[in-house]
Amino acid sequence: MxxxxxxxxxxxxxxxxxxxxxxxxxxxxxxxxxxxxxxxxxxxxxxxxxxxxxxxxxxxxxxxxxxxxxxxxxxxxxxxxxxxxxxxxxxxxxxxxxxxxxxxxxxxxxxxxxxxxxxxxxxxxxxxxxxxxxxxxSDWFRRLDGVKVNLHAENEGLRKIAEDYLKELGATFAEEAELYISIGDNLPINKEIRSLERVISLYDFRRNPKEVGKEIRVGWSDDALIIILPESEEKIRFFFETFGGIIGNLLCRR
The missing domain is CATH 3.30.70.640 (Molybdopterin cofactor biosynthesis C (MoaC) domain)
Structure with a gap:
């Protein structure tokens, strides 16, 4: 028990x-x-x-x-x-x-x-x-049903982890998308969502202070939401399990 x-x-x-x-x-x-x-x-x-x-x-x-x-x-x-x-x-x-x-x-x-x-x-x-x-x-969690995602990762193992979380949220995958997620590589962000990044960093630090240098970045590039995750299984799982439900909220408020 x-x-x-x-x-x-x-x-x-x-x-x-x-x-x-x-x-x-x-x-x-x-x-x-x-x-x-x-x-x-x-x-x-x-x-x-x-x-x-x-x-x-x-x-x-x-x-x-x-x-x-x-x-x-x-x-x-x-x-x-x-x-x-x-x-x-x-x-x-x-x-x-x-x-x-x-x-x-x-x-x-x-x-x-x-x-x-x-x-x-x-x-x-x-x-x-x-x-x-x-x-x-139930008040703030929103699924990604119907949301097209472009997921990029050189590491196939990390890609599979992120892909499984996104599938669980209801996302579909496409080249042209409204949500771009990159694991390891930077993508251009025109406007970072600093408030959310600070909250993510705070919770991340409380869970594992040793990994504080590996940042998670979130922001907008034209009409697409950009999320950049470090090449860390722990960080990827942390992001989706704690903040995965917020992604849909960001997209619908754009």
Whole structure:
């Protein structure tokens, strides 16, 4: 058993929202609304429990990566015969916050159960679900279906590696293309995309500082996107696994 390897993922702003509901007797709801639950203010305690649960997600679930939480909020809605909990969890990380949002809601509902178990033996936690998530790969990843690529490499082994990644992205190969990728040899670039190059260099350095001299260059030449990769299997795999999904975004925004 092992966790998912997320070392090739990039850190982006991510958010997840979750929902849960617990059914209660009307008499229990009345006590909650009047703040007469013996253990104290149930609504505020439930919010705090949800925040605590979000922070402990990585400890509770063995395959869930511990990630930094930049924002956690819980909303509690007390209805006639149930109590609803909404969670929002946000941060900048390599993986999403779905489990943190779901754990926040679950912990909050368990707190309601704990605070009311002496008052209500009919409570039922009916539903816990993810409402939405954003900021991950699905938001910015774009395949290369229909994109024509001219791939040049003297080293056949390295060419095959890049070709396999491009095929997986859906690209087709042609002499006249909108995307030119060269492994080892320089191609003329009229306008380099400095912002992307800096991000690539930063992530590359963090993975392997010893190889910092082997740059990856990205830019435009007339109407074609140019990508120049060094003759390094490690660098080629790093580029496609971490930034391969961005190529399609660059082309469609041209």
């Amino acid at each position: 092992r966790t998912v390897d997320i070392t090739t993922k990039i850190e982006t702003l991510r958010e997840a929202k979750a929902y849960g509901r617990i059914r209660l007797k009307p008499e229990t709801v009345k006590l909650i609304k009047e703040n007469k639950v013996p253990k104290g203010n149930l609504v505020e305690a439930t919010k705090l429990s949800g925040i605590f649960g979000a922070k402990k997600t990585g400890e509770l679930l063995p395959f869930c990566h511990p990630i930094p939480l930049d924002f956690v909020a819980l909303e509690v809605k007390v209805n006639e015969d149930n109590l609803e909990v909404f969670s929002t969890v946000r941060g900048i990380a390599r993986t999403g916050y779905e489990m943190e949002a779901l754990t926040a809601v679950t912990t909050a509902l368990l707190n309601v159960y704990d605070m009311c178990k002496a008052l209500d033996d009919s409570m039922v936690i009916e539903e816990v679900k993810l409402l939405e998530k954003s900021g991950g790969k």
